[in-house]
Amino acid sequence: MDILATSKLTPHLKRTQVYPYYAGFSASFVKTLLEYLGVERTDVVLDPWNGSGTTTTVCAENGIQSIGVDINPFMRVVANFKLLQSSIVAQACRTLLECMSSLMDTVPESGPPHKMGAAFTRAALASHSEISQHILHLFVANAVRQIYSRARTRNPTWFSIERISQSLIAKTDLLTALRNEVESTLNKVDILELTSLRTPPRIETANFISWNIPSEVSHVITSPPYLTRLDYVKKTLPELLYLSEFEMIDLGNLRWNMTGSVLTGRLGISKDAFSVSDSETAVDVLDQIEKHSSKASTGYYLKFYGKYLSSMQSSIRNITESSVRSAVFVTQASYYKEIYVDLPKIISEMFQTGGFEEQSRVSFAPTNSMVTVNKGSYASGQLLPNETVSIFEAA
Numbered sequence: 001m002d003i004l005a006t007s008k009l010t011p012h013l014k015r016t017q018v019y020p021y022y023a024g025f026s027a028s029f030v031k032t033l034l035e036y037l038g039v040e041r042t043d044v045v046l047d048p049w050n051g052s053g054t055t056t057t058v059c060a061e062n063g064i065q066s067i068g069v070d071i072n073p074f075m076r077v078v079a080n081f082k083l084l085q086s087s088i089v090a091q092a093c094r095t096l097l098e099c100m101s102s103l104m105d106t107v108p109e110s111g112p113p114h115k116m117g118a119a120f121t122r123a124a125l126a127s128h129s130e131i132s133q134h135i136l137h138l139f140v141a142n143a144v145r146q147i148y149s150r151a152r153t154r155n156p157t158w159f160s161i162e163r164i165s166q167s168l169i170a171k172t173d174l175l176t177a178l179r180n181e182v183e184s185t186l187n188k189v190d191i192l193e194l195t196s197l198r199t200p201p202r203i204e205t206a207n208f209i210s211w212n213i214p215s216e217v218s219h220v221i222t223s224p225p226y227l228t229r230l231d232y233v234k235k236t237l238p239e240l241l242y243l244s245e246f247e248m249i250d251l252g253n254l255r256w257n258m259t260g261s262v263l264t265g266r267l268g269i270s271k272d273a274f275s276v277s278d279s280e281t282a283v284d285v286l287d288q289i290e291k292h293s294s295k296a297s298t299g300y301y302l303k304f305y306g307k308y309l310s311s312m313q314s315s316i317r318n319i320t321e322s323s324v325r326s327a328v329f330v331t332q333a334s335y336y337k338e339i340y341v342d343l344p345k346i347i348s349e350m351f352q353t354g355g356f357e358e359q360s361r362v363s364f365a366p367t368n369s370m371v372t373v374n375k376g377s378y379a380s381g382q383l384l385p386n387e388t389v390s391i392f393e394a395a
């Protein structure tokens with residue numbers, strides 16, 4: 001297990017990322033894990049919450065077959081972009097810079113940023129079929145995000161989908177944002193986290209809870225969504241609006257179905273509404289929240305935690321009932337008020353109920369160094385490890 005400590009757990013190299021995301025772990029960490037677990041060419045690795053695709057990118061580079069699932073359709077664009085070779089990205093940047101102004105001829109003079117961006121992409125796809133659509137989607141969506149971010153600072157209610165869709169920009173704004181995006185990518189193309197692809201992965205948009213794990217999958221490497229009420233749909237709204245010009249995306253359903261969703265409206269307000277029986281600790285956490293004196297505890301937080309934990313239980317059951325032999329989860333413990341939510345322990349109990357054994361659990365301090373966790377010290381709020389790496393094996 002010591003070898004894991006030699007690898008940075010969380011990515012710090014923002015400049016090398018093609019898309020800013022909550023990656024959960026670094027590429028070097030995944031590489032170290034593949035070696036540690038002894039994953040072989042005949043194995044198949046699954047990341048059920050693949051996000052920007054760190055797991056699938058590293059597997060591809062190391063000749064290992066992999067599958068990445070994420071419920072957010074824009075993550076498929078990012079994960080696929082990262083599989084491209086830097087020479088291909090550089091060539092596409094040069095072509096786009098050359099013909100950007102003429103491609104803009106077909107774009108209307110003004111309109112909502114995501115619609116204007118989509119018009120540009122359609123024109124580019126029609127006349128430059130050699131440019132991968134993942135490249136166009138990522139560049140144009142990043143440009144659209146830049147434009148919306150500027151609008152957000154002027155208008156704090158920007159998240160309202162109606163408002164966001166009504167904001168209008170001039171064509172020149174899109175041209176400027178897109179040129180910035182393509183030029184900056186071209187300038188740093190040699191240091192980007194791209195891959196020299198050896199084994200292409202399968203990248204899928206799906207809700208993992210109801211996704212059938214193929215029998216060839218032998219290992220899981222993943223970092224599930226955090227318990228921090230991070231709204232991934234809200235965070236990626238400009239990108240999703242843009243992408244919905246090309247495919248059907250039900251934003252409401254997406255927000256509701258995400259593990260860690262902040263929406264709780266349709267749920268009952270008893271802890272019995274949630275199935276978390278695979279973990280005693282989860283049952284106890286919900287019990288404590290239900291009994292908590294603050295109004296918001298039963299009004300909102302019981303539902304939020306209950307929904308997250310039952311979604312985690314269904315996901316873990318999906319894994320333990322498949323042919324997976326080992327699973328690595330990177331998670332974080334946290335507090336709700338003074339109630340300690342020991343997510344690594346909850347996940348461990350859920351795996352054990354499913355017949356898996358916890359082979360090891362290592363926690364990393366906020367500095368990213370490995371620490372020996374003294375449970376007493378973090379229960380008192382003194383030391384809350386940043387992340388915990390747990391490895392489970394089928395018994």
Ligand SMILES: C[S@@+](CC[C@H](N)C(=O)[O-])C[C@H]1O[C@@H](n2cnc3c(N)ncnc32)[C@H](O)[C@@H]1O
Pocket residue numbers: 021022023024025048049050051052053054055069070071072075206207208209222223224225226232257258259260
């Ligand atoms: C912490 S991020 C994973 C980051 C990833 N390790 C990376 O390299 O970018 C968690 C991901 O889980 C996805 N997610 C949330 N609920 C999901 C579900 N029910 N099924 C599949 N993916 C889901 C989110 O869209 C988010 O991208």
